[in-house]
Each structure stands twice: as structure tokens, then as C-alpha cells.
Amino acid sequence: MLDAFLGWTGVVFVFIGVFFLFLGALGILRLPDLLNRLQAGTKSTTLGVVATSIGVGLIVRGWILFAAALAVFLLMTNPISSHAIARASYRAGVKLYPGTHPDKCEERKWKLPEDGEEK
């Protein structure tokens, strides 16, 4: 009884995860520029993969601790990689969506020397 209940809960979790992963892919396809796409990509992959791995942990007993460890490492590293991509793209001058209204980052003085600049 409990086994079946946990199994079906796991299946529900996996479906939620897959649904959000699909939405993330759709967002990457539909949104206009890199930063917006990155937003959709980061958020939905994080929740999607966490939900999927917890679901798998509930279906297959004995994997739940591994699934939890996987989820923790993913939660810690996923935002960092998206942050690195966003910062690199902004510094490299990737064009923003024309409607991007306040661009406070323009006034930012980069501390690292630019290419070709004397230190």
C-alpha cells in the first residue's frame, strides 16, 4: 500500500518536472534575447531536474538520499553558471531586447582591464 502510494507520488513528481523542463525549452525558443532566455532556462531546469530526481528517488527505494544530494548540488551550482553566462554575455556586448528599459548596468565601471588596455 505504502509502496504503491510512494511510487505514484514519484510518478507525479516526475511529470511535474518534465512539464517544467518542457516549458523551459519553449521559453528558450520564444523569448527575444539572451538574458530573457537564460531566465526561463535557469528557473525551469532547476525545478524540473530537482522534481524529476526526487520523483525517481521515491519510485526506486534506496535512491532517495542520492537524489537529495543531487538536488542540493544542483541548487548550489545552477544559479552560479547562469550568473557567469549572463555576466560574460553582457560584458561581451550581446545585444539586449530593444524594450529593455532601465539599463543601470551601463554605468558600471568594470574593474578588470579590457582587452588591449594597459593595466
Next chain:
Amino acid sequence: MERAESSIASRYIYAVVIYFFLWIVLTYPFSIHEWEAGALIAFLGALLSYKQLSMSGVKNIRRIGILLFWYLPVFTWEMIKANLHVALIVLNPKMPINPGIVKIKTNLKSPVARVWLANSITLTPGTLSLDIDEQYLYIHWITVGAEDVEGATKEIAGTFEKILEAMFK
């Protein structure tokens, strides 16, 4: 950094506890032989790397408590909201976006706390941390709600700053 370091013993014990716990998690079907090997390896590994693992040693246990029972529920709820927010934008045929990059100010002092704040902001509705400059963070916001520094700070960082302040006091 001006944060006071804890004693070497405290940092070492903290490293042993963390490594032993990780070992138990990763060798899940529990058996006493695994635990013996794990204890040995935790003591040796901690000897090599306790300096890199933490500055404040056993005091981190209190932080882990706050993390589990206060930060994690709030964070989970915010992350679900963030995903529904993205879902509504993506599934709407007109795509109601109004993106912009705003600047927020944080009062957190320690670098680790700022990393946590930036990560939390990235995973909450509509915001992505783009850059950090001392106490200012630059945030890409998919539906801009407030353009000035104070308004944006209140709306984006408000929930997490309180928790992180308690955590990294």
C-alpha cells in the same frame, strides 16, 4: 575579511562531521564496515582540507538549522512561484514582458552571504543576478516593477535579506 576566525579545533571537527555525513549519504545501504572506513577517511580528509572548508567551524551548525527550517521553505515556495511566473509568460501568446536591468543595494557584509543572496535572487520570480559590485547588485528583471534602487531592493531582496542576515550574523 574582518570576520573572526574560529579555533582550529572547531574548524577541524566541523570538517570531520561534514565529511562523515557525506560519506554516510553516498554509501546509502547502511553497514557498520562502511561507517568504520568512512570515519577513518573523514578524519584523514579533514586533516588535509579543513582550512579550505570553513572559517567559522562548529558555529555553522546553527546556520544549517536556519537553512533547513527557515530558508528552505521560503525558498521552495519562491521557486515554485518563479516557475509559474515563467510558465504564464511563455504560454501567453502575447508574451507580456517588460525587461530591464535594475540596481539593488544589500546590507549583507560577508562575501558568502552575498553569494547566497545572488543565488536566491536568480531562482526567484523574474529576476536574474547579472553582476555584483561591493554592495550593489545588478539584476535583470523580466517584468520591471520599480526602477529606483530602494523600490527594487524592497521588492527583490526583501524576503531573503532578513533570513540571510540572521544566518550570517
